[in-house]
Amino acid sequence: MAKHSVTATINGDDVEFRCQTEQTLLDVLRNELHMTGTKNGCGTGDCGACTVIMNGRSVNSCLVLGAELDGAEIETVEGMAKGTELHPIQQKFLDHAALQCGVCTPGFMTQAKALLERNPDPTETEVRFGLAGNLCRCTGYDKIIRAVLDAAAEMRASK
Numbered sequence: 839m840a841k842h843s844v845t846a847t848i849n850g851d852d853v854e855f856r857c858q859t860e861q862t863l864l865d866v867l868r869n870e871l872h873m874t875g876t877k878n879g880c881g882t883g884d885c886g887a888c889t890v891i892m893n894g895r896s897v898n899s900c901l902v903l904g905a906e907l908d909g910a911e912i913e914t915v916e917g918m919a920k921g922t923e924l925h926p927i928q929q930k931f932l933d934h935a936a937l938q939c940g941v942c943t944p945g946f947m948t949q950a951k952a953l954l955e956r957n958p959d960p961t962e963t964e965v966r967f968g969l970a971g972n973l974c975r976c977t978g979y980d981k982i983i984r985a986v987l988d989a990a991a992e993m994r995a996s997k
Contacts, residue, residue, distance in 0.1 A: 842905040848873070849917025857904035863897075864888045866904035867914060875915040875944045879973070886972030889945035890914050896952040898971075915944035918951065926989040926996075927951055934985040938976035946972050950986045958994055962987060 841856040848871070855870050864881075867873045867890070876899055879887030883898040890899045891913035918925035927950050930936070937943040946969060953960065953968035960968065965986050966979075974982065 844904060844908045846907045846910045846912055848912045849914060855904075859903070859905055861904045863890065863892070863899035863902040863904055863907060863912070866907070867899060867912075870904075873914055873916055877941050877944055879941055879945070884973070885942070885945075886949060886969075887942050887945040889949045889972065891948055891952050894952075894955075896949050913948065913951070915947050918947060925951070926992045927954070927986065930985040930989040930992070931982075934981045934988065936977060936981040936985040942972060942974045942976075946974070946982055950989065953986070954990050954993060958990060960987070960990060965990075 841858055843854065843856055845852065845854050847853070853871065855866060857866050857870060864876060864878055867876050868878070876890055877887040878900065879885035881900050883901040886898065888899040889896050892902065893911055918928055927947050931943065931947065949969055949972050953965065957964060957968070962983060965983050969982065969986070
């Protein structure tokens with residue numbers, strides 16, 4: 839099978855990798871680049887567990903082919919923290935106990951980051967709609983919504 843040479847920026851770092859035509863961005867992140875923060879929940883784009891930010895927009899990485907990434911900018915959950923300092927979204931997920939099994943958490947965090955970059959002062963309804971493509975089987979969503987709203991408030995206050 840033919841392999842494609844791809845150059846992209848992932849979490850601010852220039853990265854070169856080779857991937858097969860059928861490999862998804864999710865496959866590349868986990869299997870080629872050993873970045874296992876992004877999770878495989880369904881493989882069909884229905885659950886949001888594999889959400890990353892690509893060229894400023896959130897995408898389901900299970901639906902994007904790795905060969906399409908040449909020149910792309912990708913942000914994953916691994917790129918959110920600055921060294922040992924957690925991103926406010928990550929910290930608020932901890933503070934609000936907005937995670938349980940952890941499969942959906944990276945996708946929710948990156949989706950929340952994309953949402954707050956577009957809308958730094960969302961209403962609860964806007965957060966619920968903004969996260970609607972992400973599914974959680976454990977938390978019941980309320981803690982997740984509270985964590986995102988709290989993170990938004992903290993991020994606005996720090997500007």
